[in-house]
Amino acid sequence: MIYDGVCSCFIFYAVLLVIKMYIIAIITGQVRLRKKAFANPEDAVRHGGLQFCRLDPTVERCRRAHRNDLENILPFLFVGAVYCLTGPSLAMARLHFLVFVLARTLHSVAYVFAMRAPTRSLAYIIGQVPCVSMAIQVLNAVATYA
Amino acid sequence: MIYDGVCSCFIFYAVLLVIKMYIIAIITGQVRLRKKAFANPEDAVRHGGLQFCRLDPTVERCRRAHRNDLENILPFLFVGAVYCLTGPSLAMARLHFLVFVLARTLHSVAYVFAMRAPTRSLAYIIGQVPCVSMAIQVLNAVATYA
Amino acid sequence: MIYDGVCSCFIFYAVLLVIKMYIIAIITGQVRLRKKAFANPEDAVRHGGLQFCRLDPTVERCRRAHRNDLENILPFLFVGAVYCLTGPSLAMARLHFLVFVLARTLHSVAYVFAMRAPTRSLAYIIGQVPCVSMAIQVLNAVATYA
Numbered sequence: 001m002i003y004d005g006v007c008s009c010f011i012f013y014a015v016l017l018v019i020k021m022y023i024i025a026i027i028t029g030q031v032r033l034r035k036k037a038f039a040n041p042e043d044a045v046r047h048g049g050l051q052f053c054r055l056d057p058t059v060e061r062c063r064r065a066h067r068n069d070l071e072n073i074l075p076f077l078f079v080g081a082v083y084c085l086t087g088p089s090l091a092m093a094r095l096h097f098l099v100f101v102l103a104r105t106l107h108s109v110a111y112v113f114a115m116r117a118p119t120r121s122l123a124y125i126i127g128q129v130p131c132v133s134m135a136i137q138v139l140n141a142v143a144t145y146a
Numbered sequence: 147m148i149y150d151g152v153c154s155c156f157i158f159y160a161v162l163l164v165i166k167m168y169i170i171a172i173i174t175g176q177v178r179l180r181k182k183a184f185a186n187p188e189d190a191v192r193h194g195g196l197q198f199c200r201l202d203p204t205v206e207r208c209r210r211a212h213r214n215d216l217e218n219i220l221p222f223l224f225v226g227a228v229y230c231l232t233g234p235s236l237a238m239a240r241l242h243f244l245v246f247v248l249a250r251t252l253h254s255v256a257y258v259f260a261m262r263a264p265t266r267s268l269a270y271i272i273g274q275v276p277c278v279s280m281a282i283q284v285l286n287a288v289a290t291y292a
Numbered sequence: 293m294i295y296d297g298v299c300s301c302f303i304f305y306a307v308l309l310v311i312k313m314y315i316i317a318i319i320t321g322q323v324r325l326r327k328k329a330f331a332n333p334e335d336a337v338r339h340g341g342l343q344f345c346r347l348d349p350t351v352e353r354c355r356r357a358h359r360n361d362l363e364n365i366l367p368f369l370f371v372g373a374v375y376c377l378t379g380p381s382l383a384m385a386r387l388h389f390l391v392f393v394l395a396r397t398l399h400s401v402a403y404v405f406a407m408r409a410p411t412r413s414l415a416y417i418i419g420q421v422p423c424v425s426m427a428i429q430v431l432n433a434v435a436t437y438a
Contacts (some may be wrong), residue, residue: 005437011374012438015427018367022420025363039356046409064185070216070362072170075164077370078223082157117192128168145151145239146158198347210331216362217317221310228303263338274314282308291297292304 005090013097017076017104021069024108026135028062035059068124069104076100076131083134086141096130103127144145152230152239159243160175160223163250167215170254174208181205211257214270215250222246222277232287242276249273298385299376305389306369309396313361316400320354327351357403360416361396368392368423375426378433388422396417 031037037056044053080097083132088096103126110120151289177183183202190199226243234242253269255261301405323329329348330336336345372389380388399415 008434010436011377011430012434015371015374015430015434017273018371019424019427021363021367022424026181040353040406040409040412042406042409043413061186066363067213067359070366071167074216074220074366074370075223077367079161079164082161085157111186114186116187117186117188120186121189132165132168135161135165138157142154142158142161145154206331217313218360220362220366221313221369223411225307226308228307231303234382260332260334263332263334266332267335278311278314281307281311284303288300288304288307291300 002067004084006084006088006093009090009094010084010097012077014077014080017069017073017101020063020105020108021073022045023082024066024069024112027112028059028066031056031058062112065108068107068111072124072127072131073104079131079134079138082138089138096134099128100127102116150230151236152234154229155236156226156243157244159247161225163219163222163247166251166254167212167219170208170212170215170258174205174212175256177202177208206257207260211254214253214257218270218273219250225277225280225284228284231283234283242280246273246276253290254268296376297382298380301386302372302376305393306372306424309361309368309393312397313358313365316354316358316361316406317396319404320351320358323348323350323354335409350358353406356399360399360403364416364419364423365396369413371423371426371430374430378430380429392419392422411421 030039032039033047034057035058036047036052037054038047038052041050041053044050077141080100084093101110103123107120107123107127110123111113148265150155178185179193181197181202181204182193183200183205184193189201191198226246229242230239249269249272253266253273256266256269268280324331324335325339327348327350328339328346329343329346329351330339333342333345336342372392375388376385395415395418399412399419402412402415
């Protein structure tokens, strides 16, 4: 199954997106260390003292980027997988996945580097288009059997 | 596989729940615009000035509803899928999925409209019952092979 | 498929991790009741008055532990599933899953009980090793077909 064209294509892009999420987590950790802004007293104590248990705008920005990924990339992992099972053409499927991957990558870059609005919001909306399209196609495919 | 009764039934309800999560995200965005309460300075600047980079109780309420969905609907997408593979009867499976969908829909409505406690908590608990039931059945099914 | 060794093994540990996440949610709720610290005014009113709609450091700690699970366990549910499809040996697969389960369990315990740094961070890093390893193996397996 994994060596079917559409499934392989989906899995490839989906795992890239998971790695993108891991990278945001690493960036958050690095910013915490550099800005000395920790969420937990035990971390702050280890890095100089309780005064470093504090909020930092850049850390919060990274966390919002990460949370937005949780809200959008994680549902994509499911919707994309069941969309593959509906038997789309490889070209159509690849188009859906590619638009999502590019939009979500732009979203992360726009978020972390605080690019001028509405870059990030546009990337979010463009990324939702293939998701909603796949969701509708899946509902269509299973509705008569559900 | 997607045209098996239990799987179709699961996919149908699961995708509906994902769409429900997307709707919460849209509501959050609309409330941000209407209340002029943005999380990012670049968004606030685009909508009138840095003073609109601020917290708003209704926005935070929508975000809590969304986060609770992440905590519960996303695990359901996995537990429900593997539960389908254990070969339950269609009637039993549909009952599990339907209770979860109705409970989570009530949970979102109760959250966004701040309905009197303990409506939202009850909806949460009722939604967890089919999840825990499916989790136990899955553990039972695979335990001897794991 | 569910009775294949590697898949059963994965599903077993994955469902245990989902139950672990449910337990964190239950702990958060219990701490909210014990500390009388609620996120919603309607809950506070039901438990004594609006003054109990407030933040509490222990509640926030539980919520951070839960959020870190969302960021790491949920992607594992996907990456582990597609890793199973690449046909790893049972011994190798079990090693990956077991390291992740033990590391994430230690992570939760270290978080909730505020164990001395860097226990929690080490548990996080150790848990990421099998995830990144599986992600790379999956990319390798599907790259030529994607």
